[in-house]
Amino acid sequence: MDTANLLSTVLSAPAGLPLNERTSALAAEPVFICRLLNRLSTIAFQQRDAARAWDTVMDTLHGAAV
Numbered sequence: 001m002d003t004a005n006l007l008s009t010v011l012s013a014p015a016g017l018p019l020n021e022r023t024s025a026l027a028a029e030p031v032f033i034c035r036l037l038n039r040l041s042t043i044a045f046q047q048r049d050a051a052r053a054w055d056t057v058m059d060t061l062h063g064a065a066v
Helices: 002-011 021-028 030-046 050-065
Strands: none
Touching: 002 021, 002 030, 021 030, 030 050
């Protein structure tokens, strides 16, 4: 949820506002970020065990970052 809020804030920021490296990277790939958040949410809600859900989400994130 924090990533979705941050993405919304960054995308609605004035054009001249300087962004740091991480927020610039986030703003450069909004569709990818939204699709990834959707996928991670789906994975998390499909798991009954919280620890297993967390592990699966982290494995998915690791695969997306490579």
